[in-house]
Amino acid sequence: MTRFGYDDDDVVVIVGSGAGGGTLANELCQAGIRVVVLEAGPHLTGADYVNDEWEAFGQMAWTDPRTTSGSWQVAKDFPNLPAWIVKAVGGTTTHWAGACPRFKPYEFHARTTYGDVEGASLLDWPITLAELAPYYDRAEIKMGVTHRHGRPPLPANNNYKVFANGAAKIGYTKVSTGPYATNAEPYDGRPASIQDGFNFQGDKNGSKWSTLVAELPKAAKTGNLDLRPDSHVAQILHDARGRATGVLYVDRNGTLRRQRAAVVCVAGNSIETPRLLLLSASGRFPDGLANSSGQVGRNYMRHTTATAWGQFDKPVHMYRGETMAGVIADESRLDTDRGFLGGYYMETIALGPAFFAKFVAPGGWGPRHSELLDDYRNTAGMWIIGEDMPQSTNRITLSGDTTDAHGLPVADVHFDDHPNDVAMRKHGLAQGTSVYKAVGAVRTIETPPYPSTHNLGTARMSERPGDGVVDRFGRAHDVPNLFVSDGSQFTTGAAANPTLTIVALAVRQAEFIVRELNRSLV
C-alpha cells in the first residue's frame, strides 16, 4: 500500500472516491502523477456487501445529518435524508444501477435552446457535445457499457418484458436494455452478470462498473495512489496568493491532519462539494473558497423524478435480475408541445418489499397500503428521470445550528420544484402508467420522488467567471490549482443519468491537469 508524506507538496489531493474522484485518480496515476485520495467513508468491498436493503443502507449510505427546506416533497417525506448517496470507497458508483445515456447536443445549450425561462437560471455549458464525444467514447470503453463499442446487450428480465411490451403497445420504439455499465459477458477482468439484483446494495459479484472495482484497483497498481478511507476533509487551505496548498482532514482516529498538495480536486458529490468550499471560507475568501461569483451551492439540481408501478394478475418478480437494465428513450427529445421544456427517460426499477413498502407511498399504512404489498410479486416498476430547471434559490448552504460528529456545520438542502418540473413529472407519470395499462395492469401507482440520487450543479461550469464557479475544465475561476471533479460542475442537468458524463469529464480533466502539471503552470 503506497503512502505519501503529509508534507509531500507535489501530490494531487482528491477529495472523494466516486465517479469523478475515483476516475480522476486512476487517470492521473496512469500518467505518473502521485495522488492522495481522501474518502470520508470506510473501505467496503464485495465481501462486505449484503443482499438486504435496510442492512445495506445502514452500511453504505451517507447518514450523517443534513437538513432540508423548500417546498419539494422530499423535505416533507424525508426531512433528514435529502439525498440517497454513499459514504464509502467508490462513492455512489457502488450504489448506482448503471444506466449510461449520453447528453443530447442541445442539452449543452439549454439557455440558447429553451430561452429565458421565468424563475430558472439556465446557462449554456462552455463545452459542446462534439468536444466531449471522444471522452464519452473513452468512458464507455472504460466502463464496458453494453450496446456500445461492440459490447453485447443484457438480456430481457421479467421487469423489462412488461416495460418493453407496454412501451411497444403505446407506440414507443426507442426501447432497449441499455446502455448499461454492467457486464453482459466477462470484460476487463470482471465477470458477467449473474442477474442477482441488488445493484443498489454494492453488487457483490463485481459485474457492475464502479470506481471501487475498476478505477481504484488499477490506480493502486501503479504505485502512485495513496487511498485513505475514513478521512473527512474539513478545510481546503490556501496561501497568501490565493492558491490551494493542501487540506485539513479528520482521520479515522479523530486526529486532524494536514496534507499538503500541488493541486486539490473536490469530488464529494454536489452536496458535500459546495459544503466544503463554503466551510473553507477565510479572510481572503470570506464567502467561501472559489465563491467570488456567489454561485457556490446555487443552482442545485436533482433531476425531475417519479416512479410508476403497474400491478398485474400474473407474476412479474421484478427484483430478479439487473435493477435498471431497461430504457425507453422516446421522451428524451426537444418537443415543447408536451407542455414543458426538456426531455426525460423511463428506466426499469425494482425494489424489495422493505423499500417498496417504505417508498411506494411515504408514511403510508392502512388497508390500501397493504393491498399494494399483497400484490408485490405481480408488480413491475419504472423510474422517470428528466431534466430539471436550475434555479439560483435551490441551493446548498451551511446549517446554522446542526453540526456533524466533527463539529462542522452540516449542509442544508433547499429545493422548490419549478413549474416545468411539475409539468414534466405529471406527463411522465401519465405516460408511465399508460405503458403498464397497455399490457393489462389491474392497478397503477404513482410514487413521489425518492431522496435525491442525482445531485448536480452546485459549482457549475461557466464561460464567464461571474456566472459560475469553474471553467470548461472544471478549474475554479478564482483558484488556479483547485478543481471540481464531480457532478457539481454540471451547468445544466440534461435528462441523462449523470455518471457517464461525470466519468467523461473526469477523463478530460485529468488530461488537462497532466498537461498543466507538466508545464509546471498549475
Next chain:
Amino acid sequence: MAVLRRAYPHDAFPDGPYLRVADAVVDAAAADPRLLAQLVQGLDDLDSLRDLPFTELDADSALAVLRSVDGTPFFRGIVDIAVVALYDDHEVWDLLGYEGPSFDQGGYVNRGFDDLDWLPEPQIEEPAA
C-alpha cells in the same frame, strides 16, 4: 399487536411477524424515553376513544380510531418503525413472494430472471435509426 394488525392488515399473515414488529417497537421505545412516553399515553388513549377497548373493536371502527390519531407523534413513531420491520421480516418476504438474498444462490440467471411467459419476447435493442 392489535394496532399493527389494523394498520398493516394482511389476512394471510400469521401472528409471528406482527409479534416481532411489536417487539421492535418495544425495543426502540426502551432506548428512546420520548417514544416510550408517547406509547404509554397513546395506547391508553386508543382504548378511551370508543366505548370498547381497541382490541374489541370491529375492523372498520378500529381503522377509524387509527385514522383519528394519524399524524400524532405516537402513531408516526409506530408507523416509522413498523413499515420497516414488518416488510423486512423474512417470513413476510416468503408470504409476499420475495426470495431475498440471491448472490449466494448464484443470482437468478438460472433461477427465473426471465421466466415471465405471459407476454411475448420484446426487442432488447433499439432498431437502427
